[in-house]
Amino acid sequence: MQDGPMRTLSDSFHGAWVLRWPFLLSHLVFSVLVYAILTPLLALGLRAALFFSGQPALSDFDIAAYLLSPVGFVCGLLVASLFLSAAVLDLAFMMAISQDVRQTGQRRFETSVLKILARLPKVIDFICRFLLRLLVIMAPFVVAVLLVAQQWLTEYDINYYLTEKPPEFYRVLVVGAILLAIMAIVLLRKLSDWAVALPLVLFDQSSPRESFARSYDQMQGQRVPFLLAVCGWALVSSVLIAMTLAAAHGIAGWMAGRIGADLGRLAIAFGGLLALWSVLNLLVTAVTSGALAQLIMYTAGWPGAAEEATPAHKPALRVALLGGLALGVVLAIGGGSDLLGHSAEDEIQVIAHRGAAGARPENTMASFALAIEDKADWIELDVQESADDEVIVMHDSDFMKIAGVDLKTWDATADGLADIDIGSWYEEDYSGERTPTLREVLELAKDSGTRVLIELKYYGHDRMLEQRVADVVEETGMQDQVRAMSLKYGAVQKMKALRPEWKVGLLATATVGNVTALEADFLAVNMAAASLRLTRAAHEAGKEIYVWTVNDPLGMSQMASLGVDGLITDEPALAREVLSQRAGLSSVERLVLGLGSQLGLKVSDKVYRDASP
Numbered sequence: 001m002q003d004g005p006m007r008t009l010s011d012s013f014h015g016a017w018v019l020r021w022p023f024l025l026s027h028l029v030f031s032v033l034v035y036a037i038l039t040p041l042l043a044l045g046l047r048a049a050l051f052f053s054g055q056p057a058l059s060d061f062d063i064a065a066y067l068l069s070p071v072g073f074v075c076g077l078l079v080a081s082l083f084l085s086a087a088v089l090d091l092a093f094m095m096a097i098s099q100d101v102r103q104t105g106q107r108r109f110e111t112s113v114l115k116i117l118a119r120l121p122k123v124i125d126f127i128c129r130f131l132l133r134l135l136v137i138m139a140p141f142v143v144a145v146l147l148v149a150q151q152w153l154t155e156y157d158i159n160y161y162l163t164e165k166p167p168e169f170y171r172v173l174v175v176g177a178i179l180l181a182i183m184a185i186v187l188l189r190k191l192s193d194w195a196v197a198l199p200l201v202l203f204d205q206s207s208p209r210e211s212f213a214r215s216y217d218q219m220q221g222q223r224v225p226f227l228l229a230v231c232g233w234a235l236v237s238s239v240l241i242a243m244t245l246a247a248a249h250g251i252a253g254w255m256a257g258r259i260g261a262d263l264g265r266l267a268i269a270f271g272g273l274l275a276l277w278s279v280l281n282l283l284v285t286a287v288t289s290g291a292l293a294q295l296i297m298y299t300a301g302w303p304g305a306a307e308e309a310t311p312a313h314k315p316a317l318r319v320a321l322l323g324g325l326a327l328g329v330v331l332a333i334g335g336g337s338d339l340l341g342h343s344a345e346d347e348i349q350v351i352a353h354r355g356a357a358g359a360r361p362e363n364t365m366a367s368f369a370l371a372i373e374d375k376a377d378w379i380e381l382d383v384q385e386s387a388d389d390e391v392i393v394m395h396d397s398d399f400m401k402i403a404g405v406d407l408k409t410w411d412a413t414a415d416g417l418a419d420i421d422i423g424s425w426y427e428e429d430y431s432g433e434r435t436p437t438l439r440e441v442l443e444l445a446k447d448s449g450t451r452v453l454i455e456l457k458y459y460g461h462d463r464m465l466e467q468r469v470a471d472v473v474e475e476t477g478m479q480d481q482v483r484a485m486s487l488k489y490g491a492v493q494k495m496k497a498l499r500p501e502w503k504v505g506l507l508a509t510a511t512v513g514n515v516t517a518l519e520a521d522f523l524a525v526n527m528a529a530a531s532l533r534l535t536r537a538a539h540e541a542g543k544e545i546y547v548w549t550v551n552d553p554l555g556m557s558q559m560a561s562l563g564v565d566g567l568i569t570d571e572p573a574l575a576r577e578v579l580s581q582r583a584g585l586s587s588v589e590r591l592v593l594g595l596g597s598q599l600g601l602k603v604s605d606k607v608y609r610d611a612s613p
Contacts, residue, residue, distance in 0.1 A: 006228075009295065013291045015294045017287060022107045027285065091296070093112065094294075095203075095293045098290070099304060102302055122202075122208055126197070133194075134187075137183070141183035148176060153168065156400050193223070194212050195215060198296070244277060263553065266603070268592070364422060364436065372450045375576060378451050378453045378483075381453070384397075385409075385462055392412070392438070393436045394409050397459040407420070412435075454485070458488055466494050487506075505546075547568065548569075551569055551608060
């Protein structure tokens, strides 16, 4: 790097801007290729998980156990490696474009593609060696962080640590940050040593094996200037990307403020905004990636640039590339048309998450009463067993989060619970709220028009939870007005065996495989896991699908567009209003609102204490 780091950085961004159109084309074509190649490979990894589990699908507890197993860990590494490999290949294409322009003065995208394809075996060899080196460096630090968390964050329920953030929570953050900072320093040092290894493989006839050593030698005296330039590149790139996002969110917020809760007008406004942001974001990421490619080539001294230029590309290659791109566009249009064709009238149940938890303290009689007043179809609540064998309504394994009391639910007695205030954390007006029993909630909801969805909670101390729940429900005459669900598939099977006539569902924050093949009457999934494909598969299997926790109007509209059967929400009154407005929207307007939600746009900026099921 003969020039100063800032001059090199400036030249890199200038060069990337000059080549913005071939870089943009490369970025676009490469993204299509990556999607086409990586998706089947990722599917193979997930199928491996299913094969070793022996079940048609994996839910939350199964996935967690699998990922912690040796086979699951390897599959996780494979997925991460595939995405990192894609990033390296993206840089390789842009390096080839930059070098070809320097050789010929012509912007021949197709010729650059031929260069990379001709060296593809070497590039793959290089990527494998690069990933192995990264793994050797990172593994000890990651294991150390996990051990620290295991040591200090397991005494109480994880929700307590995430919500209340006690001293040990910050202790883990500090120690983890120190360990990760040391890892980052080591990584930066090594990555700077290997900075020019890829261009040496691509353009200087270096073997992947020797490229790292050659790069180390070539970087002597250049490491500090290169790191300064990379830091500058990261800063500029982050600012550019953040500016596009900030502009989109700012404009969206302005639109929401001007338009209000009129979903129809919001759909039109967000549609134009999404189109503009998508084009701008693709251009920005193409330029920033291209700038990094140019920066590395500057540092490497543009190897091979003085050699005789490659003959001009064959027209057949351009035809093939354009044909592939056109096919991708056709598939995208087909997918969009599929969504537009899904215009059935909404038939969605409103499920009040722990009652009307957005307006009252969660899992309290006050919250359940408001949910009934808001005409929720269902009240969703969590149940566990107390020390005196009572079925109580409680989400966490202890009372630290909602009351600051170090008491496990399985050690709690009726006398002890009578002294624990579970409402003051929300507002002093609710200081009289105490932990309700399942019986009390069922009696409140009976004949109100609002049914009760009971989630069975397990923390390793249950005794006869399923049987006791069934007994309480039948004693109150509510067996026709309840459903049950659980995160544990075994519990779903047990409850169904006890009461075959009940509707019993599986609740999952994430799923792998054909979850609709599991023995459950309905599914409740995380909003991030919901999709049109999953909804259709569930319906074809005769199962309803609920989505949690959906509190923003745009998110509610998006989930409704997917055809889900129930919205689990802290805001049942708002959900009713949104569904009423959606009845007057076209399919296109509904789709645009859904895309706005996927982009992260929100009408409401309200913060909720807990979004877990």
